[in-house]
Each structure stands twice: as C-alpha cells, then as structure tokens.
Amino acid sequence: MPSAIAEGSQAPLNRLAAPSDRRFGERIRLGVLTEEISPELVDEVVELTGCGERRRRLLPARAVVYFVLALCLFSSSDSAGPPGYRSVLRTLTEKLRHLPGLCVQRLPTSSALTRARQRLGDKPLQALFERRCGTLATTVTPGAFAFGLRLVAWDGTALDVPDTPANAAEFGFTGKGGVNQSGHPQVRLMALTECGTHALVDAAFDAVARFSEHKLARRLLASLRPDMLLLADRNFAGYQLWGLARATGAHLAWRIKKNLVFVPLRVLSDGSYLSIMRTPAENIRHGQARAAGRTLTEPPRGHLVRIIEYTVTIHPQAGPPRTETFRLVTSLLDHRLAPAHQLARAYHQRWEIENGFAELKNRLRPS
Template identity: 30%
Template sequence: MPLHSLLDDTFTAADELNSVNKFKSFLDPEILEQAFEYSGVATVRRRRLPLDAVMWSVIGMSLFRNEPVWDIASKLDISLPGKNKLVAPSALVQARQRLGDEAVGRVFHMMAERTFQQEAFEQWCGLNLLAVDGVMFRAQDTQDNLTEFGCERNNHGDVVYPQIRMCSLMETSSHMLLASEFDSRQVGEMTLAQRLLSSVPDNSLTLFDKGYYSLGLLHKWRQKGEQTHWMLPARKDLQYSIKHQLNENDAIVVLKSTPQARNKFEDLPEMIEARLTSYQLDGKTYRVLSSMTDTLRYPYDDVVDVYTQRWEIEVGFREMKQGLHQAKLTLRSKKPEMVRQELWGLLLAYNLVRLVMLDAVKHTPDVAPTRLSFSLCMRQVVTFFISATIRSASKLPEHYEYLLETLRMLELPNKRPDRSYPRVVKGLPRKYPKKKNASQLN
C-alpha cells in the first residue's frame, strides 16, 4: 500500500497524536511488533522512549548525520511527555541497547519484502532486474570493534580503522534494497552473497561483478526459485566447451565444475549449461556469461544491452555514503552491536527515502524514480520529518502530497550519451610533496 493511502487512513482525526503516531504510516506498526517479538525485545512496560521511538532514533542517525545522537530524539519529538522536554543522552544509550541490532535488521527485511510485493517495478523481458555487489564501511577505532570486525594493516604493520564488509541485493530500476548482509572484513563477498539467496524473488535476473564467478553459487542461485537467472562478465581464462553455436557472437556452452567445488556445494553437478554472449563496444570485445539459455525469450540484442544496469547498485552505494552519510567515512557507534544497529538504520533510512521517491513518480510514468536527485529528495524528506512534529495530524496527508509535488520537480537532466567515466587506479600517497619545477616557482 502506498504511503499516501496509509496517511489518509491513519490521520483522519486526533490532532493530539504525537510524532510517533504520525510516523507509524511510514513504518507499519504490525511490522515493528513482529520484529520486536521475533528478536525477543518486546515489552509491555511503557517507557518514555518506547521501542518504536528508539527505532526512529536509529533511523534518524542517518537522516540527521550532522546532529549529535542524543539530540535526534528531541529533534524528532518522538519521546512520550515527561518532566523534561529533552531526552537525556544516557537514556538514549540505554534505549538503543534495549532495542539491539536484530530487531532493526528484521524491520528492514520485512519492509523490503513487503515493498517488493506491493510495488510494480520496471521489468526486462518479464524479469525484475537485480544487482549484487559489496561495499566496505569503517567503524570507530575501539578495541571491541577491532576484535569483532578486524582491520587492514599498512606497510609498517600498523593497524588501521576496523572495517565491516557488506553485500547487498538491489532492484536496479528504483534503487530499492531488497536484502543486505554484513560481517567482519575477513568474511568474503562470496560468503555474504550466499546468505542473500533466501531473499531472491522469482522471475528475476541478478547481475553480478566478475569477481562472483563460482559455479556453486551460480548454480544455487539458478535453483533458488522459478526463473531466477544470473549474469556476469566472462573471465578471460574461462574454460568451456561449445554445445550449440547460435551465431558468431552467441553460443550455449558447457562449464565443468571442479572436485573442490563439488565438495563445497553438495548438489553441484559436474556440468552446467550457460550462455556465452560477446559484443563489441568502441572497438573492444566484451563477453557476458548468463543462465538465460532460452534464446527466443531472451534475444541477443536485449542480452547485450542489459548488463549496463549493474552499475546502478554502485550509484546506490554512492547515495548512501555521499548522500545520507555526507561523505563521513566512519560510523558513529563504538560497540559492535551498536555498529550493526547503525548500519541497519542506514539501510532503513535509505529505503524510506527511496519509497517516498517511488510514491512521487507513481502517477508520472515518463519519469523513473532513479531520475530524481537523491540528495535533494533526501533533504526534502528530512525537512518533512522535522516539520511533522509541529503539524496537526489531520493536515499531514495534505503536507505529504505537497512533498510529493516538490520531489517531482527535482528531476535530473538527461544523461549525456558521449560522457565517459574511465576507471583509474589511485596513486599511492606520498610522504613528501611533489617537487615543483622552475617554471612553477615563479
């Protein structure tokens, strides 16, 4: 159900509702209750900072990245009435500890699953386009985080900031996150990708980076459900035999698995059929490997064009780091459980903004949700959340409709087809500044 309908149903009366009640239209109370019970944190005691208010404080840590953590609850006005209008910092710390990280992660997954079931996303050849990729986050330099997440070491053997590795599953036409898994930096992306299998929907095509080439993983992905296809760039040293040559640039091939892979994946057969497609772009030949062996349903021209959508997940990660977190590289929390809670809150905040952007373009089919400026839309959504604390509940649907009208005006200009973004390797940092020549000294 769209947010606008929920607002209409929720706020038909009662101007006395506080901000927690107003925000319930964005996070379904049923989802919150199920998540609290599932994680074992539900309680009948009514505190000044109830669990649903703490949930909004965790989300607010990403929406209000420049604000102190203890001030977010006061800014959103989500605490129940008490002697003092402001929330004590210690009260919020204790409230976050009561909530934990499992409940926030459960809310994220339940909300993402419901959104995917209710929204009509753009499809390719009858399939939803998904993408999988990994990203790293940096945690506070504390001994607990260092022990839990691990870190890299520089050339002198000195440790640097603890790092968390995340792997996410994203719907490319809307940038909505469907699932995410994260762990210490020692856990590889392949392992995290396997944990995403339970969230893969039927009738979907998942686009991988070439680093995810594993016949065991790809076979499990294809067997996960009905028409759960995959695609990734073919390695230069790919070993295969041609079963059927479709044309000079397209063939059905047979890939042979290794004994080591079959020991790791029990149901992995010795041979797997796949489709190897090659094409030329700017005089350079590219090859993609996929599970879409039905050439009638998935024509060559369509298969050649679709892999460019994989870069949408890179844009999504940039929106999270550059937009929500405003290029602040290090997370706030100093304890591992709170780090995980903060990351789940970041993903929830990102999906909430994306959900509002979906609502904004729902009745304008000519505008895709990814063509709206995420950073500008995020600022408007944050402003709406702040002003919701001082608006009457009965007027909130009207203000929400005005928010959607504002977002529709934030459309980005058309992409330049001739613009190039070549990948470059960053140079190593230098201990001393670069020496200037004589002409630069004058």
C-alpha cells in the same frame, strides 16, 4: 526530510508538557518515516523480539526504534561531522515541539538515549528489516524487467563502523599493518538489490578479512526466485556458486573475465554460443591435456551456459573514445527469446546497485 505531525493533543515526549502527558512515541507521526514504517509494525517487531519495556519509561521501545532510524536519516546533516544524539532527536521532533499547546521543557540527555538504545538492542531492527525488505517494482517501472523476469543484482562493498573495542574485536581492521586508511574497523556488506527501484531484497554483512563476497552471497540465495534475472560482475562467476544460484530457479547473467576458457559447442545466429562451465576437476583435466598437447574428445562435465561477447564504447568529455570488451555468461540459452543485444542492454542495469551503494555511502552516511 520528514515532518512531524502529532495526532490529537498527544505529546511527543514525556518532557513536553501536554494535557494528556503521554510518552514519546505513543502516538507520534513523522511524515514519510511513519508512512513507510508504521507504529503498528514497530510495535509488532518489538513484541516479537521481546524487547518491549516491562515498566513505563520516558523512552518506550517504539520511540527508540524511530530514534535509531533517525540516526541513519540525519547522519550527514552536520557538515562538520555526525550530529549528536540530542541533535538528531531535536531534528526528529522539531515540528511537534512547535505545535500549539506543547511546551518544551527539555529533551532526554544523551546518556539516557544511549541507555535506551542499549536496552533495545539490534533484534528489533533486524526483524524490521526482514519485514520491509523486498521487491517494489511494478510492470511499468523503468528498467525493472527484461524477458519477463525481474532484474536484480548482487554485489559487495566495504563500510567503516565506529572504532569501538567491540567492533575491533568482532570485525577487525584491514589494509597494511591490519589498519585501513580510515583507521576504522570495516564490515563487508553483500546486498541483493532490485535494479529498477534500488530496493534491498536481502543483505548480509560480516568481517572483511574473514568473509569474501562469494561466502556472503550464499546467505542471500534463499531470496532468489524463479521470476528473477540475477546480474553480477566478473568476480562471481564460478562453477559452485553458479550452480547454487541456478538451483533457486532464478536465471543468471554474469560478466566473466577474459582469461576464462569457454569452448563453443554451438554458435547461434545472434553471434552468441553455447558452452560448458566446467567443474573444477574438469578444468584441471583439460588444462593438463592442453599442456601435454593432447585433445580430449568427450564433452566436459559442468553447467550448460551461453556466452555473449560485445564491446562498449565510452565517449568521455575529454580525450578520445575508449572501447572495452564485455563477456557475459547466462542461463538464458534460447537466443530467440533473449537475443544477445537485448541481454547486453539488460546487463547495463547492473550498475544500479552501484548507484544504490553510492546513495548509502556518499549521501546517507557522513563523508
């Protein structure tokens, strides 16, 4: 939890009596929050997006940006439900309000905070995310690199959003009868995450009913780089998306479903084999040939890939061990540079994105 530290005698709120009578946020420092997101950066995005105040206000744009960030930071601090606006602001400025020479008169009202948030809008927060997202791992970060490549993963999850008419119209409801179990509109969040640090490299969201993970993944392609190894679960493998992701220069290692047919072209010494991820038209042609009992002699058209098969044994605390077969498709074709057992170990890092979603949904957000 961030602790607030005032610089000099500047007051954190216009309602705090202090000799300089400064507004909230002019020289506010909030421990880890302002260490990670400096006031100078906030001022930059506010100016860039044209959301700065045109006249002197009790709640300047910089202060409102930090207030909105605090709404996320303290969203689960009240076990009975999300805390109110004034409760969050009180927590945010608690240390400041107890400094010598600062006398608390009153906090801004909830309606004043609502209007300030509406004036700010979402553009400064989007610009702030674009400046702060990205990779953080160094070469000594555990689980961050394999084969000289930075391990990243992408996946999607669904999030409830406030049940307002605007959200219902924009995102809609899911589930039976158009309403999910929680009764809230939902968005699908698609994230690209650095495995070693859980840092968000990029993210996109939209309505669950209208946008699949495959559609949203296309919005993240621009953030892939040639020094990355992208990990993904078995819902993503497909000729078109594979080609788009590989065209960025990034290498890929994705899990594939058991019913997908990959005919070995060449079996390698580590047990993996080279094959072709066929085009949709080739899949139809080969399927028709199999049904007719014909054998096609010419090689299929598609992406040259490498297939790795291995088993994972789970030892639960209660019950017998369970074994599951995994199949990976990868663009790392040289088994000498990327042996099968090392690729299987690297793919295990994909679960870090699930841990990142757990941090977001179960810890930062109220249950």
